[in-house]
Amino acid sequence: MADYENPVLDRPVSDDMQRDLLSRGYSRRHFGRIATLLGGGVALAQTITPAFAQQSAKAVVGAVRIGSNECWTGPFPAGAEAAMLIVQQGNRYEPDNNHAKLFEAVNQVEGVPIDRITAWPGSSDPLSRTAVTFASPERGIVTADPTYEVLWRTGDWIGAKVTKVPLTADYRHDVKAMLAADPQAGLYYICSPNNPTGTLTPIEDIIWLAENKPKDAIILVDEAYIHFAGAPNAARLAVERDDVIVMRTFSKLFGMAGMRLGLTFCAPELLERMMRYDGMQVINMLPMTAVAAGTASLTLAAQIEARRNEMIAARTMATDHLKKRGLSVLPGSRANMFMVEWKDRTPKEMMAALLAEGVQIGRSWTAYPKMSRVSVGSAEDMEKFCLAVDKVMLG
Ligand SMILES: Cc1ncc(COP(=O)(O)O)c(C=O)c1O
Numbered sequence: 001m002a003d004y005e006n007p008v009l010d011r012p013v014s015d016d017m018q019r020d021l022l023s024r025g026y027s028r029r030h031f032g033r034i035a036t037l038l039g040g041g042v043a044l045a046q047t048i049t050p051a052f053a054q055q056s057a058k059a060v061v062g063a064v065r066i067g068s069n070e071c072w073t074g075p076f077p078a079g080a081e082a083a084m085l086i087v088q089q090g091n092r093y094e095p096d097n098n099h100a101k102l103f104e105a106v107n108q109v110e111g112v113p114i115d116r117i118t119a120w121p122g123s124s125d126p127l128s129r130t131a132v133t134f135a136s137p138e139r140g141i142v143t144a145d146p147t148y149e150v151l152w153r154t155g156d157w158i159g160a161k162v163t164k165v166p167l168t169a170d171y172r173h174d175v176k177a178m179l180a181a182d183p184q185a186g187l188y189y190i191c192s193p194n195n196p197t198g199t200l201t202p203i204e205d206i207i208w209l210a211e212n213k214p215k216d217a218i219i220l221v222d223e224a225y226i227h228f229a230g231a232p233n234a235a236r237l238a239v240e241r242d243d244v245i246v247m248r249t250f251s252k253l254f255g256m257a258g259m260r261l262g263l264t265f266c267a268p269e270l271l272e273r274m275m276r277y278d279g280m281q282v283i284n285m286l287p288m289t290a291v292a293a294g295t296a297s298l299t300l301a302a303q304i305e306a307r308r309n310e311m312i313a314a315r316t317m318a319t320d321h322l323k324k325r326g327l328s329v330l331p332g333s334r335a336n337m338f339m340v341e342w343k344d345r346t347p348k349e350m351m352a353a354l355l356a357e358g359v360q361i362g363r364s365w366t367a368y369p370k371m372s373r374v375s376v377g378s379a380e381d382m383e384k385f386c387l388a389v390d391k392v393m394l395g
Pocket residue numbers: 054068069121122123124125127148191195222224248249250251257261262
């Protein structure tokens with residue numbers, strides 16, 4: 001565990017780190033940028049251009065909030081209770097081996113050995129950190145387009161080439177085209193289910209990429225929404241291979257976005273490389289409330305399934321309604337979001353019109369400029385959304 005006597009961050013840019021960065025093609029002018037990114041400033045790089053932040057518009061209190069892919073409800077009751085109980089022991093950095101208990105729960109549910117599990121305050125830090133560690137001005141980043149764009153920002157920020165590859169006709173990551181587009185990239189990013197399309201990329205496709213990419217390149221599989229899909233996941237790849245990182249978050253189905261907890265599964269050697277830049281503080285000093293809630297929630301298989309089914313019912317109801325109104329909905333979403341194309345109105349116009357009706361939807365993506373991303377809220381949220389759409393479109 002961390003040295004609790006002296007919980008001060010290491011100097012962000014150590015001599016060792018400087019040597020590492022220079023040997024990978026970074027120049028001295030990148031040092032400050034990397035220190036900003038990893039020294040608690042991950043959010044900064046994401047918000048330099050606000051359009052890239054998950055929450056494209058400031059949340060409107062009192063509106064139906066279906067713009068940011070949050071869960072419509074909070075943590076499972078057992079998770080909330082565990083968090084509340086541990087508040088009473090908030091005087092302790094770690095009251096009772098709580099990180100270890102979290103890792104045991106993850107091991108039990110996912111079958112990932114404990115030395116391959118790391119907990120983070122959400123998944124945004126490890127997302128940007130993989131870019132700094134495995135990409136560089138000499139080794140690029142390859143992502144789908146559209147996808148969750150944080151790596152586009154981080155790549156630009158650190159001077160790495162970012163290659164964006166359209167999804168296949170059925171909205172999978174086109175792994176063959178991704179490899180062909182930059183065969184020497186340092187990092188290939190697979191977001192499955194993908195944000196904003198909600199579509200899955202089959203594990204076999206990820207295995208193909210793993211077997212055909214350069215040996216020293218890394219695949220990051222971002223499974224932020226996997227619990228909503230109830231589909232096979234990539235955890236096993238991060239157990240059997242030393243070049244695949246799987247990333248999870250408690251911000252989505254587990255309803256803990258504001259509590260901040262995420263996970264990575266990867267070989268210890270990869271983690272060691274990722275943690276060169278600012279010591280281990282970011283992973284060893286997580287808020288105990290988040291750790292306790294996460295531990296109590298992970299194993300609740302029946303409740304996870306029930307929440308998934310609740311989301312699917314609300315999503316089906318809303319998308320059926322939109323289709324009945326003659327709107328086209330991008331098919332195949334397995335997550336708490338879908339994309340819809342408005343007939344003769346732009347996503348911006350619809351966003352404003354629906355907000356005037358008290359419903360806040362998401363934004364569009366450059367690859368699909370006529371479509372808006374709508375997050376799936378509760379059944380009641382989605383009914384209000386459908387009513388608002390009718391009002392705006394039918395008058
Ligand atoms: C695909 C994807 N990955 C990662 C994240 C980061 O989430 P967090 O930092 O809350 O774990 C998000 C947030 O929306 C996301 O959509």
